[in-house]
Amino acid sequence: MIAIRYAKIRYMDISNGHGIRVSLFVQGCNFKCKGCFNQDSWDFNGGKVWTKEIEDNFIELCKKSYIDAISILGGEPLQQDEDLLKLVIRLKKEVKKPISLWTGYNFENIPNSKKVILNFIDEITDGQFIEELKDFNLKFKGSSNQHVYKKGIDY
Ligand code: SF4
Numbered sequence: 001m002i003a004i005r006y007a008k009i010r011y012m013d014i015s016n017g018h019g020i021r022v023s024l025f026v027q028g029c030n031f032k033c034k035g036c037f038n039q040d041s042w043d044f045n046g047g048k049v050w051t052k053e054i055e056d057n058f059i060e061l062c063k064k065s066y067i068d069a070i071s072i073l074g075g076e077p078l079q080q081d082e083d084l085l086k087l088v089i090r091l092k093k094e095v096k097k098p099i100s101l102w103t104g105y106n107f108e109n110i111p112n113s114k115k116v117i118l119n120f121i122d123e124i125t126d127g128q129f130i131e132e133l134k135d136f137n138l139k140f141k142g143s144s145n146q147h148v149y150k151k152g153i154d155y
Helices: 054-063 083-094 113-119
Strands: 005-013 022-028 069-073 099-102 124-126 147-150
Touching: 005 054, 022 054, 054 083, 069 083, 083 099, 083 113
Parallel strands: 022 069, 069 099, 099 124
Antiparallel strands: 005 022, 124 147
């Protein structure tokens, strides 16, 4: 059984990364940042169950020629079951498009047990949302403490 839970999928997303993307919002986050834009996604028992059928459809969607890349957001992707790692590996093998991931962990504090997923992610935006550092001018970030790390350049 696939144990990921998810809040929503956006099928043609231009708000979370460059280009046209498929975005997966996973369910569950224990950072509970003040002012979080997505508090409905905190509960690890909320959202919907990710099934094999949903995953197969998701993969097919990501393969569409008009889709440039894939975004994985939350909730907190790095507090998910290892099935998220399996999904990312499958995306790399079958879709072969860039994958971006947003995490509330600071890059240097990503738990060792979760670091393997970095091998398959092309771009990571790190850091919790800090309301006092909120800046509407930032692109694809909520607060100015968050940074973008690119595979092959930063890690
Ligand atoms: S890490 Fe993201 S999803 Fe989690 S509480 Fe903070 S802003 Fe919300």
